[in-house]
Amino acid sequence: METLEVLNKLEPIYFANEHNLDEEVFGPICQTSDHIRCMTGYFSSGSLRELAQSLSHFLKTQSTSIKFIISPNLSQEDAEALRNANSSDKNLIPLLFPGFEPTEDNLRTRSVESLAYLVATRRIEFKIAIQKDGLFHTKCWLFDTEHGRLSVHGSINATQNGFSVNTEQLSIDKEWDGEKSRKVISAISKKFNTLWANVSQHVTTFDINDHTLNHLCEIYRNKSREGLSQREIQQRLESCLIQKGEKRLLRRLKIPDWLNYQTGPYSHQGQAVSSWVGSGRGILSIATGGGKTLTSLVAATLATHQEESLLVVIAVPTKALLDQWAKDVAHFSIEPFSSFGKTGRDTKRALKGMLRNLRLGISKNEVLIVTHAALKSDLADDIDKASSRVPIMLIGDEVHNLGSSGFKEAARESFKYRLGLSATAVRQFDEDGTAFLTDYFGPVVYDFPLDAAIGNCLVPYEYHVHRVVLDENEEEAWSELTHQIRQLAYAAELPDTAKEKERWKLLCLQRRRIVESASGKIAALAQSLPKDREDIKRSLVFCTDKDPEQLLAVNALLTRRSINFHQVTAEETASKQLLVNIVDSFSDGSLQILTSKRVLDEGFNIPQTETAYLLASNTVRRQWIQRLGRVLRSSPATNKDHAIIHDYIVIPKVNDGEIDNDLASLIKGEYERVSFFSKLSSNGLEKNGSLSIISELISLMENNK
Known part of the structure; x- marks a missing residue:
């Protein structure tokens, strides 16, 4: 037997x-x-x-x-x-x-x-x-x-x-x-x-x-x-x-034996750490999927060697990332405190216990994981007071989010060591925010972009772009909004406080929403999905956050096709156990597709992901990079050797002279996105694919000159 x-x-x-x-x-x-x-x-x-x-x-x-x-x-x-x-x-x-x-x-x-x-x-x-x-x-x-x-x-x-x-x-x-x-x-x-x-x-x-x-x-x-x-x-x-001195330190960061950060596909991690460790300040700009988390924990471990004790505070943008970080910290022989599901009082009590352990020599390191929002709460006061008794290190994950005015006003000088992590440290359209980040965390001391990572620690990918046509009702709404926008064209030059400027901006947003939520994208998605449901596996569908109906329509499509899926929205990420169950089921293949709006953009580490369907994208380059990072991570467990990206683009009918400034900006943004994904892809600018769409967008931009 x-x-x-x-x-x-x-x-x-x-x-x-x-x-x-x-x-x-x-x-x-x-x-x-x-x-x-x-x-x-x-x-x-x-x-x-x-x-x-x-x-x-x-x-x-x-x-x-x-x-x-x-x-x-x-x-x-x-x-x-x-x-x-x-x-x-x-x-x-x-x-x-x-x-x-x-x-x-x-x-x-x-x-x-x-x-x-x-x-x-x-x-x-x-x-x-x-x-x-x-x-x-x-x-x-x-x-x-x-x-x-x-x-x-x-x-x-x-x-x-x-x-x-x-x-x-x-x-x-x-x-x-x-x-x-x-x-x-x-x-x-x-x-x-x-x-x-x-x-x-x-x-x-x-x-x-x-x-x-x-x-x-x-x-x-x-x-x-x-x-x-x-x-x-x-x-x-x-x-x-x-x-007798037999009690060892309960908590001490230790680089795991299996982590090779100095040679091989992830040797950039060692270079990044070396660039940061000298001053203890700086931002590491590492492509999503390039191992930013482990790199920062290596840096924290090495910083420990310079101190009698060290408190490490890790700040992440969303609750969903708290436990993902906790799992990575555990690899470094530390059981951290994650604030997921905890009250502010629980977190303060945990901080107090950590400081006691450091003071008594029970531990050399303690690790506290909180959200970015916690750095703007009264917890920051307790951390500030603690900094006079013990050196503290701040690791800011997705540090670009900390360039907002909220953190700028609440930022403290409590942290002796500061390490920022981001695939895109520069805040697009926000020079002041970027300047604050490089002033507070230090300059970008190491850069490992996507083009260097793909084929090294990230898998190559194919890029397929699909042209979507507006239906009759959408075309009518588009034309009406365009007419109203042209009538208010002068308002674009007015101060932001002017009522006409506010009206003009609202009309532009409504027109862009038509593009993002175009009903034809659902039909195009249906065509893009493999015909045999058994061939659909480990895929992500990104929907617009401007119209909840699109996510519902996608879910309905998948239900009709009898595809095993689950949506991941703020509701799912609010429940720790539910989120764990969803990720585990997706990782082992029980769930074929995850649908989402923007929740999956930052930090989700599901390396088994093989395909992404981008029904909606904005003009922010950071989002493009983050979404690529969701699918390009290597996965030895599933022998993944490449990934596939499906993109959907609406090019509305434009009559001569109808390209106003906002529409020109929209067309330019679509051109830049398609070009970005195409240039990094393994199938390049193939005929009848992205090449034809890029040519059409270029033609529209040239006609607007």
Whole structure:
């Protein structure tokens, strides 16, 4: 029988005293696993006896160690065995354990000796977990099988009684069983990794070493005489370890081993960091998808080396980005505080706790992730006060948004280090805002544009532009608005406060709205979508934010075609869990399309995205770059080697002499957008595609001269 078939025959729940768990559950799992991790409130060598068949097979066929995170709830016999094993010289193992092998018989009949041998030979690794309040009492196993990850979790401790005597239950989740199981396994894996790295805010993990075990053995010798409870044992052990300097820093930025930022496709990250690190000020202009987030965290880590302690404040433009940043920070061995779903009071309380940890030396780094709006709230006052006690670094994501008047008026000098991130640091049509950014954050110290990124760390793309015609009603409305605009042409030169100028601007906006929300775009989208719904996957549709009907029409079209989709608007991003579910379903292919207005423009990191349909675009170059960044990110998990962009453009009928200044600006903007996407695309200016439309737009502009 194939191993996958065996695993799929496992029941979803078992009761310990009614089954032989070693033979029925752990045996089949261990036979196809190459990594085993366990978190348990109680551990005893008796668990080796109860799982002798399963573990002996794993130890015989695999070279990896079995990792345990346990509470300090050991028997004195097991604690002494661990101490003796841990202090053993590797060269003495043959003398200490002559001819010993972790066979099924030895695990079953000589469990204490087996435990000592496995620890001495590093086949089992332990860390002791102590919780600040309460007890560390979880019971979870995690297995990496050849078919994916599998978890066994429930009420069973890793003890002899837990596996065979008590009435205990355990449940099984396999990540290939569906979204719910994937979430369970992901949560267990994240918790284990956080605890093993000792970056949890609530639990401290200690290495099993001579000091730890000496203290533990001494405490257990006094346990019976003094009547110590488990909580008192934990408190006494923690106190001893802190006094001996065994408690490591709970929070400290550390560059992950897998991150190669100095060579290869992402070597620009190392160059960017080097450009910033000298002064600790500046803006990194890196193409969307070029790894701005990781680059900034490398910079923050290096800045840490210059300080006794450092508070890092990360400010992002939208709530949806808070948790995305939190996930990236976690790779740097820090569990940050994300303000997603938290009140202002919660965030202030968290800041206070961070400052206390830095002051007491419990942590070298703390990371607070907030929105741009928080930098303009009274939280800024608390950060300002804290800057006199601890150096603070500000990372401004999508920093161009901080060039607005709101932040300019609220900006503080609290931050010793300042790092701005943007694919387009220059604020188009706003020289004052751009000047403020370069004054406050520092100049652009490194630039890595799209043309350098494509084919390097971003995949190439095809660009297909589709001409859309206004329908009869839209043409009539367009003509009427154009007539009124021509009559008010003189108002374009009037002061902004003039009523005629306000009327002229309103008419121009109404005319542009016809172009953005043209009904023909829905029909063109229907033609652009693959005919076979099974060929539609991992696509984004960007709709106008000026007319909600367009998004509704797109959703209706996808519903008629029986395409699995979900819209992403402010409503979805307001719910943390809903947003996570949507992104996960899109990433694994369950959702074929995400529809949106502008929510997906900034920061969404879904590298699996392969196709984008741009039903609406404005004249801001930054938006074009951001939307390209949504689809050009490389995705080794899906072997993506290119992306596709579909653009939709309306060129209304224009009679001689009807091109007023605003219409000329609109035509120029469309020309610049199509040219921008075409020049960077792999299919270039192909015949009957963007080339013909570009020629038509050029002709209109020349006729207007």
